[in-house]
Amino acid sequence: MSKTDHDAPAFHIAICGGGLAAYMTVAALSRHLPPGCQLTLIVTDENPVADIFYGSVTSPSAYNFNLSIGLSEPDLIQRSNTAFSWGTHYQAWGKEGRDWIQGFQLPLPVLGGVQFHQYLVSRGNEALEPYLVSASAARQGAFAHPPETDGHSLARAEYGYQFSPAAYREAMSSVIDRSRLSVIVAAITAIDCLADDLRQVRLSDGQTVAADLFIDCTGSDAALIGRMGVEMISGKALGAALTETSSKTLGPATRVLTGQAFGWQAITPLQGVSTKLTIYAVEDEAAALAAHGHVDVGEQAVCGRRSAAWIGNCVAIGQAAAVVDPLTPAPLMLLQRDVERLLALIPQSRNMAMERREFNRQFTNDHDHADLFRDALLTSPPADVGAYWQAGKTSDERLDRKIAQFLSRGVLVSYDLEPFTPEDWLILHYGMGRRPERHDRLADSPPDSQVRACLSDMRTRIEAAARSLPDHHSYMVNLKRYLAHRGA
Numbered sequence: 001m002s003k004t005d006h007d008a009p010a011f012h013i014a015i016c017g018g019g020l021a022a023y024m025t026v027a028a029l030s031r032h033l034p035p036g037c038q039l040t041l042i043v044t045d046e047n048p049v050a051d052i053f054y055g056s057v058t059s060p061s062a063y064n065f066n067l068s069i070g071l072s073e074p075d076l077i078q079r080s081n082t083a084f085s086w087g088t089h090y091q092a093w094g095k096e097g098r099d100w101i102q103g104f105q106l107p108l109p110v111l112g113g114v115q116f117h118q119y120l121v122s123r124g125n126e127a128l129e130p131y132l133v134s135a136s137a138a139r140q141g142a143f144a145h146p147p148e149t150d151g152h153s154l155a156r157a158e159y160g161y162q163f164s165p166a167a168y169r170e171a172m173s174s175v176i177d178r179s180r181l182s183v184i185v186a187a188i189t190a191i192d193c194l195a196d197d198l199r200q201v202r203l204s205d206g207q208t209v210a211a212d213l214f215i216d217c218t219g220s221d222a223a224l225i226g227r228m229g230v231e232m233i234s235g236k237a238l239g240a241a242l243t244e245t246s247s248k249t250l251g252p253a254t255r256v257l258t259g260q261a262f263g264w265q266a267i268t269p270l271q272g273v274s275t276k277l278t279i280y281a282v283e284d285e286a287a288a289l290a291a292h293g294h295v296d297v298g299e300q301a302v303c304g305r306r307s308a309a310w311i312g313n314c315v316a317i318g319q320a321a322a323v324v325d326p327l328t329p330a331p332l333m334l335l336q337r338d339v340e341r342l343l344a345l346i347p348q349s350r351n352m353a354m355e356r357r358e359f360n361r362q363f364t365n366d367h368d369h370a371d372l373f374r375d376a377l378l379t380s381p382p383a384d385v386g387a388y389w390q391a392g393k394t395s396d397e398r399l400d401r402k403i404a405q406f407l408s409r410g411v412l413v414s415y416d417l418e419p420f421t422p423e424d425w426l427i428l429h430y431g432m433g434r435r436p437e438r439h440d441r442l443a444d445s446p447p448d449s450q451v452r453a454c455l456s457d458m459r460t461r462i463e464a465a466a467r468s469l470p471d472h473h474s475y476m477v478n479l480k481r482y483l484a485h486r487g488a
Contacts, residue, residue, distance in 0.1 A: 017217030055326025094380030100431030104456030196312030
């Protein structure tokens with residue numbers, strides 16, 4: 001399997017690792033690279049335990065990403081325990097006990113050139129959630145695919161998926177084009193470098209593998225890029241415990257997440273099972289595992305990112321580049337963006353300087369701005385706080401600006417390459433109890449009776465749409481029955 005001639009015309013890419021990141025990366029590369037590229041997968045760990053830090057919920061972007069690698073939604077639903085998701089239900093959050101649905105939502109209507117929420121502010125800071133159809137459906141425990149008809153209230157909703165990392169990994173593995181893939185199962189024992197040029201990896205079975213581009217998908221061990229001296233910009237050390245409970249009835253299309261003194265817990269309904277994920281600071285492991293139950297030892301990882309994800313001819317994808325707290329959908333969202341960015345920046349030659357700079361720029365922005373969204377949630381700790389919350393008390397002028405501008409006049413400050421949308425931030429602000437002091441005076445232009453009638457009609461139609469939907473379990477049963485009949 002060795003390749004030593006670096007002047008050969010064929011471009012050889014070696015992917016090292018296993019688990020969700022590796023199989024997602026290989027699935028994408030096998031589908032989208034030109035025929036002249038050679039692919040080798042070195043499986044170092046088929047099912048790494050750290051995959052549980054990818055969480056249990058995707059963003060709506062997963063649908064198009066999966067289609068791009070040949071994984072259709074019917075196949076995903078039929079071949080795994082994946083379920084649908086409107087988002088996350090944050091419950092008993094902070095010392096105020098906040099309760100809201102952080103739902104997925106298309107942009108709210110702009111009325112007369114004025115953002116929708118400005119009309120709520122001008123009418124005495126009316127609640128936002130009644131105008132969010134995904135949140136209303138989630139409260140009902142209901143689900144149906146949003147129609148493509150613009151006039152239907154449900155058309156403004158978006159959905160992601162609730163998943164288990166192991167089952168999601170198997171779904172990714174099933175769509176790999178294996179006709180162009182060589183597979184080796186072995187551990188990496190050493191690497192040979194000349195400056196930042198990674199020449200070859202040495203394996204536990206005695207083989208060496210050389211390549212033009214190496215992709216490190218070895219998780220938080222970072223068996224390639226870690227050995228190349230790329231430092232880890234560390235955050236807090238977290239522990240995780242995950243258990244599954246059999247369930248004949250599929251629960252709601254939301255995960256329910258509650259804050260705890262040691263961190264947080266999330267219950268996620270999947271097909272046939274319900275998962276419980278507990279995330280905690282390692283200092284509070286005893287209390288966290290006692291609250292979780294049925295687990296003696298948790299898994300650990302240090303949240304944070306590398307100072308660069310691409311050095312020389314080695315690119316780190318997923319947890320090899322950064323481990324992300326799964327408090328939000330960010331872990332899988334950022335993994336997808338890593339893979340998409342890699343596809344867009346596959347080098348055209350062995351001079352990778354331009355691709356490397358752009359990859360690292362986007363990677364840094366992605367993770368910095370995903371951290372802002374998580375940190376915004378941590379500004380409301382419970383009354384009794386442990387090390388998890390204390391480590392989250394960081395100061396960032398970008399987050400301070402977002403909060404200050406929203407509180408002042410309802411402005412949604414945005415930065416370059418934010419993974420989370422303005423609607424995500426608006427729902428988060430309202431869920432956390434933030435209300436603007438002032439509103440856009442243009443919201444006073446239409447007659448008050450006209451605005452109130454418009455809001456009342458919108459609220460009524462959303463309530464009716466949510467009540468008309470089937471529950472998540474019934475919808476899934478009927479959908480799978482339909483898909484099975486169609487495929488017969």
